[in-house]
Amino acid sequence: MTKPIIALDFPGEQEVFRFLNHFDEKLFVKVGMELFYQEGPDIVRKIKAMGHDIFLDLKLHDIPNTVKSAMKGLARLGVDLVNVHAAGGKRMMEAALEGLEEGSTGKRPMLIAVTQLTSTTEEQMQKEQRIPLTLLESVLHYAELTKEAGLDGVVCSVHEAKQIAERCGDSFIRVTPGIRLPGGDVHDQKRVATPDFARKNGSTYIVVGRAVTKAENVVEAYKEVCRLWEGQ
Template sequence: MEKSIFLALDFPTWQETKDFLNFHELYGVPVKVGMELFYREGPKVIESLKANNHPIFLDLKLHDIPTTVMRAMRNLSSLGVDIVNVHALGGSEMIKRAKEGLSGGQFDTKLIAVTVLTSMDTETLNVELMIPGNTEDVAVHFADFAKRNGADGVVCSVHESMQIKEKCGMDFLTVTPGIRLEDSSRDDQKRIASPSYAVENGADFLVIGRSVTKAKHPREAYERALKECGVK
């Protein structure tokens, strides 16, 4: 896949999602389908998006015992999405088994591991989760063992992307959420960045949501994001 910006489809139903994409003429743009939409609509939402030529990042963040995750990935592999993910916190064996579940299918679905959620900061890691270190060091550590156990890349903050590239190699994918246009609100994200900053710091794929979906003119906002980071 070429570098691109995935539009987060954070809508509760397929009807609302379809109406938004069609009304704003966002035909064939790369999209991220998360838990809210997938758990409501199931695989049919993926089938509908694929029928309309949308590259898809299926953002389910699987996190369970290794065998359960492997079996879930075996089922998800038939959907033909471009990217699917797990939580790195599930550990090395879980990541290895997730990759096993994806392998052998007819599609080249990339497996990525979530490092540290962009809604978290160092205090959350240290105090609530009792994980020592700062967010950058923890994210790089998670990325390193994710790669060693078969992951194709990670979800990380823009601010850790270059460090992860330096540790894991330039071919190791970095998918960066928390992307905001300059005039957008932070909402519930703590570690955010502009599209141009993300690309300058080594991000391969960007995820943008409310800066586009809540914009007065969503198509213009999406095109502005593409222009800012030089993605055609």
């Protein structure tokens, strides 16, 4: 069973290490835009030096050459998982993969693409993105495009994970944010689920943020997520 990925959505280094120092075990953590843009690549190096695995969640979306160059640089940080937006297109995703392969000195980081954000509703997608499909159809289309580009998987909601596995194969990774403990606040996300529901519905990795990082006892909250995710 994969480890839950814990989103380090903190404003700076001090808060990150205050949180990480609660744990005796090595975690799989997510460094997103908020933290990376405040602290830069050095925060990634420091977390890796502690032995933690890292999902660098920057969601690159630009012209192919720019994304390739950016990924070549990110590969040198030694992270374990990175992502792009599938909406950037097949060629951009292929370029991202090329950049990672060229920049990696050891094992290449896993590369996944965001389908639709878990904060996006079907009505919003159709009205604002002008995509005349159901949300599920859009997500499945992006997943298939991502697979054609040679990437390792996608970011999707738990509610689409099973269908993506059926369409793209079980080895195609499904990383699902929006994970909450039973009775937890959904905050700004719309398509959410509990760890046990994610396990039953085909998630490969789950991403958990405030349900752990804002808990009164972060270690116990993490253990509860693990228990539910592992089906204990």
